[in-house]
Amino acid sequence: MRHDGSTRIAYVDHAVDFGGAEHSLIELISRLDRTSFTPVILHTDGAKWLQTNNIADIEKIAAFPPHPLLKQKRDELSTGVLRLLSNTSAALRLSLKLRATLRRAGVQLVHTNSLKTHFVGGLAARLG
Numbered sequence: 830m831r832h833d834g835s836t837r838i839a840y841v842d843h844a845v846d847f848g849g850a851e852h853s854l855i856e857l858i859s860r861l862d863r864t865s866f867t868p869v870i871l872h873t874d875g876a877k878w879l880q881t882n883n884i885a886d887i888e889k890i891a892a893f894p895p896h897p898l899l900k901q902k903r904d905e906l907s908t909g910v911l912r913l914l915s916n917t918s919a920a921l922r923l924s925l926k927l928r929a930t931l932r933r934a935g936v937q938l939v940h941t942n943s944l945k946t947h948f949v950g951g952l953a954a955r956l957g
Contacts, residue, residue: 839936841871841892841927841950843943847878854942859883869934871927871950892930893923920949927953 840858844851855878858868871892872879879889931939931953941950 835867836865836938837867837869837934837936838938838940839869839871839931839934839950841939841941841946842876842878843873843893843946843949844878845873845876847881850942851878855881855883858887869936871930871934888934890930890934892927920952923949924952924956928956 838861840854842851842854858870861868868887870879870884870887870889872889873893874891876891927949939950939954941947
């Protein structure tokens with residue numbers, strides 16, 4: 830493993846407010862070996878949880894605007910065929926936008942931090 834910080838890891842989180850997942854993500858990033866990895870946080874526009882001092886020195890990129898899909902609760906994601914089709918279409922559009930951001934940021938690894946970003950970010954990373 831190289832120890833020059835050249836491996837860029839994108840941490841993708843869709844939350845606007847500070848919750849448990851964001852707290853865990855901040856803890857993870859703050860303990861990252863910076864001699865080997867460079868973290869980049871990809872977030873929703875207006876993410877209030879980024880205002881913590883623990884990550885002040887981390888590069889942050891607004892990767893996607895607030896979107897109705899990202900605000901849906903877990904049990905609402907697959908309610909009915911039409912909603913499922915609409916959600917899939919929206920997720921694909923968000924994934925394509927995120928893929929372009931990942932490329933511009935020169936990211937080699939993608940870490941997603943929620944159910945919705947697992948789908949959107951995972952697809953974006955696979956589309957490469």
